[in-house]
Amino acid sequence: xxxxxxxxxxxxxxxxxxxxxxxxxxxxxxxxxxxxxxxxxxxxxxxxxxxxxxxxxxxxxxxxxxxxxxxxxxxxxxxxxxxxxxxxxxxxxxxxxxxxxxxxxxxxxxxxxxxxxxxxxxxxxxxxxx
Numbered sequence: 001x002x003x004x005x006x007x008x009x010x011x012x013x014x015x016x017x018x019x020x021x022x023x024x025x026x027x028x029x030x031x032x033x034x035x036x037x038x039x040x041x042x043x044x045x046x047x048x049x050x051x052x053x054x055x056x057x058x059x060x061x062x063x064x065x066x067x068x069x070x071x072x073x074x075x076x077x078x079x080x081x082x083x084x085x086x087x088x089x090x091x092x093x094x095x096x097x098x099x100x101x102x103x104x105x106x107x108x109x110x111x112x113x114x115x116x117x118x119x120x121x122x123x124x125x126x127x128x129x130x
Contacts (some may be wrong), residue, residue, distance in 0.1 A: 001090060001092070001093065001096060003096075005036070008034055008080075008082045009034050011096070011100045012032060012100060012104060015100050015101040015104035016032065016108075018101060019104070019108060023112065026063065027108065028063065029073065029075045029076060030060065030075055031075040031077055031078070032078050032079075032080065033078070033079045034081075035079055035081055035082070036081070037081055037082070037084065038054045038081055053087075053088070054081060055080070055081055055088070055103045056079065056081065056103040056104070056106060057078070057079045058076065058077075058107045058111055059076065059077045059078075059079070060075070060076025060111065061073065062111060062112065062113040063111065063112050065113065076111055078104075078107040078111065080103055080104065085099050085100060102128070105128075106119055109122065
């Protein structure tokens with residue numbers, strides 16, 4: 001399944017809007033970006049091997065790690081990669097939406113200060129499948 005980037009960006013916007021109000025209000029100084037796929041240099045930097053998929057990427061200083069000297073900083077960046085998500089979804093629009101929502105929620109968790117284990121625990125406690 002392949003949709004226009006503008007339609008994919010709309011799904012990302014819907015996913016952001018669907019976050020729990022506490023998460024939405026806690027987000028600060030963060031920008032969402034949609035890219036078609038992971039650039040080769042970034043994949044090497046992230047140690048992503050050929051054949052592995054990266055669906056989303058959080059880059060920045062999480063909210064819990066911002067000290068008193070945090071001001072005037074560029075926004076954190078959450079990148080959502082369209083092609084790998086579409087590949088996983090196959091031709092299923094509902095699966096596409098589900099994956100986008102999961103990836104956005106996961107990346108926002110990192111922005112808010114959760115590590116991988118913390119996000120997995122939250123997902124498990126709330127019945128959110130991987």
